[in-house]
Amino acid sequence: MTESRPELAERAARAGSEIALDGFRTDLAVETKANKTDVVTEADRESQRRVIDVIQEVYPDDAVVGEEEDALKDVPAEGDVWIIDPIDGTNNFVRGIPIWTTSVAAVRDGETVAAANVCPALGDVYTADAEGTYLNGERVSVSDRTDPETFTVCPTIWWDFDRRDEYSATVRGILERFGDMRRFGCAQIALGMVASGALEGTITNVEPNPWDTVAGVHMVRQAGGRVTDIHGDRWTTERRGLVASNGEAHEAVLAAAREAEAYRRE
Structure with missing residues (x-):
């Protein structure tokens, strides 16, 4: 049976995050893109490649939107699409701050059907499917504060x-x-x-x-x-x-x- 998109989103995000974590707090070469605070490392690129490889093993015909390299930059209005950020929070990553995540979302005809944000340096995994949102496997909800x-x-x-x-x-x-x-x-x-x-x-x-x-x-x-x-x-x-x-x-x-x-x- 083909792996579900929620399951694959988490598995792919975990795989990419492992690549990123291997480079965390190491002597990485840091490049800039659009401006001095828009940075990228080889860990970003390698992590994205790993995420794409995991996804395409199961859904080879799905489109991929990603921050790095040759992935699409806009989300198609129709069809099955995967949206990837190999390291969201790269400025934190390169400074040794553990607040960063590998993010994967599955979208169908413009609507998100699954999502995973794996934060290995924090030990947290956020996921969401058609039923709800989960932190480390436990269902969560927004704050009930009203003031x-x-x-x-x-x-x-x-x-x-x-x-x-x-x-x-x-x-x-x-x-x-x-x-x-x-x-x-x-x-x-x-x-x-x-x-x-x-x-x-x-x-x-x-x-x-x-x-x-x-x-x-x-x-x-x-x-x-x-x-x-x-x-x-x-x-x-x-x-x-x-x-x-x-x-x-x-x-x-x-x-x-x-x-x-x-x-x-x-």
Whole structure:
């Protein structure tokens, strides 16, 4: 019997994470891509190759969207697609900070059907299927807090140097509305934390990449949370901004994200 997509997503993510972990806290050569903070290592490339190999052994005809190398960069609207981020949180990875993950999501006709974020340096595995979201095999749900003054919210997806005023406005929006703030430098883990109830929300007004978001968005939704774009519409990979919350005070989380809009540059 063919392996199910939820099972394969986790197995492929674990296989890629093992490759990445072998390079963690070693003397890696670090390259830059679009800017000085957009970094990549050979561990990223090797991990992605391993994930793809595992997937294609079972589903050789499925499309692959991935951050590195020659994988597709946009998610096809139809068909079966795998979305891969071999190391989400590479800046943490190269600094020896253990907050990074190997992310794999399975999508069919634009809708996510399975997701896995394996965080080997933390010892955590987040997964989601058609039934729910799980942390280390135990079913989890979003936080049940309703008072925004008790919320902890995380800004996510980095703003370029010429957009730091938007970042500052986002931080101010969080500080003025909620009890506390965190920033982890790994969007997928932040989304997993919303799904598991460790955070009440995570926000950005920039246009995120699918490999940074799709798996974690599925986890939040399957755990009972809400994810929209900056306008409050249901989030998809074609939307700008990402606002994920436990759903109890989504408008307040959305308002914090919108603080950046006055400073936005095209």
